[in-house]
Amino acid sequence: MADVIWCKKVVGGKPCNTVNYLDPYCFWNWEGKTNCAECGTVYYIYMIQGHMYRGPDEKPGEKPDMSPLYADKPLEGYTYYLPGVKGRTRPYECLPRHIYLGRADMVKFSIRGKPVRGWRPQPPSGGLAGQFPYKWDIKKLSPEVWAEYQEKRKKGEVKEW
Amino acid sequence: MAKDPRETRIEDLPGPKSPGELEEMKMPYEEYCRKAFDPGNEWAKPEALKGIRWLSCTMYIFTPHSAANLAELGADVIKIEIPRMGDAMRHTSPFNEAYLYPLHDTRPMTGTGFGFLNANSNERFLSMDYHIPEMVDVFYRLVKMSDGLTELYRPGTLDRWKMSYRYLQEMNPRFIYVWGGGFGYGPKVFGGSYDILGQAHAGLASITGMHEYMGGHPLKHSNWCIDWASGTMITHGILAAIHWRRKTGLGTMIEFSQVQTPTRISGYTFPLYGRFGIVRQRWGNWDTQLCVHGIILCGKSDFPDAQNPQDKFDARYVMVSAFNDPDFKELCDITGLKDFYGRYKAHKDRVDARPQVEIYTALEKWAADKTRTQVVKTLTDAGILAAPVMNDREVYECKHYRERGTLRWLDDPLYGDVLVASGHSVGMMTKTPRRTNWIWRPVGADNVGIYRDLLGIPLSKIEEWYNKAWI
């Protein structure tokens, strides 16, 4: 096994069965200790050109040098740990925002506070054979967003740039 | 000249001919530019490619961009997509986070991802499944009414459907036909291709990124640069063909392979290999031909307390350029690297590999206790060229681009408030400027506008086709 550590450590009477993914650029040539995201077992590994040259060897009581970024549990419906779960996976720093969603962000207003059609579902607004007009009739189609927009305008939250 | 040589006419004299012209000639250069380009008032001026109609049977970025360039310059571009699914690029979004809704009316939960942006601006969107025999005739009707087409199918596919150049030129000899793909005729003719294949396969990746010595790997350009750049090369080919057609009345076919583009724009890389057998390697953030002309890491971030990780961790890089002798001397004086100037007085000496490593290492050491702003300020105050490596937020907030109108908010007719960096940014033109009217439209959003209003097909027929998913 290499590049992933399929943790078989028996915890509480049953095997941990968590797959820890050792991402390629980071671990391609790497020596050190990493941990299982689920049970916290620390493993020593020595990887050369993606091959596990030594390990994984359990190192009870020692601290990991670097955690995996992601891990999941195939036998439990692929529940997973995202990057940056404290004590389990290492944080991913190079993100576009301080939060990470990994799914569609529902956006109703652009950063300057004007309406943008970035949320779902959208009410039907086309015509025959999928023809759309050259206008988003927001007042009619999404009156609640229009009302919210008027509120924002009053509060001065809508900017020009 | 006036008939009577004793008569003086203002037209014959050099210089301005009217008070208005005089005013213009006297204006400081920058003010003149601002007035001549007049950003924001593009719509008061004519469109360069008025009257050109182009069919875009395309997907992804590469071939669409060849047509979007035409649309930004004023051509009427009709984008033809597969019914319901549309262009595969509509389903791409950075980390799955940014979409505009809907894809079309029948899928209110599916959006079009930001990956689709900029590649299809100003176009009209038609859906058509043209390998249904009944639709081929409709396609031919469009061909007879258009100036040309860009397509990206596997070589031979449209030929099987009798929709390739050799068939279409018979019905429209003026037709300009572009096939865009990965490889074209030859042993790998059926090889599929993407931007990233162009970057990998044609040598661009092998010369981009940090050197192995610096711990690096071959690096992908952040954007789909080969798709985009190849699309533009096609537009260049199309426009040249249009010029030739003005003279001869004849179209042409262009077979364009995107994987080839990087080899054309790689400067000395291939000549160097051909003559000296030297395989160019990566040289990271430095320049192989100029020194000092590179990007250095500063010790401190400009915004250590920012919430956004990009601001917090990465506002630390500075572009420094001092390759001419006096500039290099100045740089050495300021950064306390005086002995470097002594050692590497001539550019020829300091641009060699080892001196480059020494110089940039020393510069980074000098910058280790400074922020990006401090470094830029110190160098700029000394009259040396330096610039911060800016992120998207800083570009957005940069006054320069805003006042030039190359970055602007668009009130998109269907999607609302969108920041656009396309169209207006691709050069300013005093008389026929480019423009962005809308970013994109849903799949088939102009079906009636084209099937009925252009081709005269009855609405009942259009509805029938739509229900059968032919369109």
Place this chain on the structure above:
Amino acid sequence: MANEKREVEIKSRADTLPLTSPEVRPWPVTPPPPPEEVTKVYEKRKAGEFGKWCEDNLRFEKGFGKAEALQGFKVLDIGLWRMGHKFASSLLGEAGAEVICIEPPGGDPLRKLTPFGREEYMLTDKETGEKCGLDFISEMINKYSITLNIETEEGQELFKELARHADVIVDGHLPGYMDSLGIGYRQISRFNPKAVYCWVGVRGSWGSYKDRVSKHGQWELDPFSQCTNAFVHNTGFPQDQLPRGKGGDPTRSGLWINDYVAGEQAAVNIQAALYWRDQFSGEGQFIEMTGAESYFDILDFDIAWYGFNASIKGRTGAWDPNLNQYEWNPCRDGYMMIGGQSDRLWYRIGMCIERDYPQFGRLIHEDPFLKEVGARNALHALIKTYTLTTRWLREINRIEAEQKLLDYEIAAGPILYTDEVAEFPHFKYRPWIYTTESDYGTILYGTNPNAFQVKTPHRLKWMGRALGKDNYLIYQRYSGLGPTKVDEFKEKGVI
């Protein structure tokens, strides 16, 4: 010749140089596949007839016998240091326009640049003995070379005479420099209102952050544009994949790519302006192109994403954040690129890999999160997919991986180095790499992708030009100056 045995003594690097010249080491090392082999490829997919039609009508070698699209258009190219204006005029020249490159009597400093300052990598003009750098030669395509000192009054008059004949003037000088000499667009349009005048620069000839020069007169060059339009910030390996300072930093392109992009878009805008002139108005116009801004247009959605929800794009190394799979990862002997995002291709990639590595199929295809095409672009989905893909790749080398994936009709290809590109069978067959016999000897170059056309293919006719080689021809023809007069001007430092 390859089998010939020679006595060679190598004492220094200099001794090796003659051993690498094209005469001794011809390109290609192995011949391209013969046409019969390629015919078989067409026929395998029942495209034999179409394939033959393509070969008959599109072949590169036939291009030299065909018409030139821009025949009759005259282009002046004036500027220093940068690639943008040079690339624009090269493209117009390859499409058939007549291009005259104007340099100061001392020559463009770019002629002196050479990788790592090594003079031995410069080429020597056979007639004049002048040395020239390869980067300059590579964009000195189909261009006449003349010299002119536009800082003298007589030089300015000569420039105006040339400008009278020009359809296009491409200006790669500092902002407002030509205007300050009385030969910018404002002045030229007075006597040649049909001229299309295009300035190509870094960030702008006007505005609060326009192109600067240093105190000592040094110019801003690419990658300044790459740094100030967020390209560099967004390119590179993240510090999460490689340590900062050891590869995990924002990184520039290996090329002056913003220059090239500005150049090609300049060629597009220039041609559009010519179309409008010839078709409608009879008027030329003024165009301004910048590397930083032309690149905005093609920087994907990056800047718009900030306007959407304040996301600031970060680096993702060799992985694309928008598609899965769409990346390269290390393999046994290098790096392997794999692409295929739609369900059809995604599962085909999976089938290919699980044949060797069954666990891949299980962990990827069973996972409910990875079933939806958009969801697969999430960061954690990339980490999982690429970790397992690399687990497969580590066992095989590039050529094996390519063959396996091509069997499943996946767009895949290894990262090739320059020598491998030059010898890649398809590239040699087309050819995308080709040689030209120049004044500097045989040069290997990348052919123009627009060279494959039925009627008007673009083409390279010559590459490189000694400084001022065409002074007598051009000044005779466009200014009526005989050789004696040209020599006089030369002595005065005007030409």
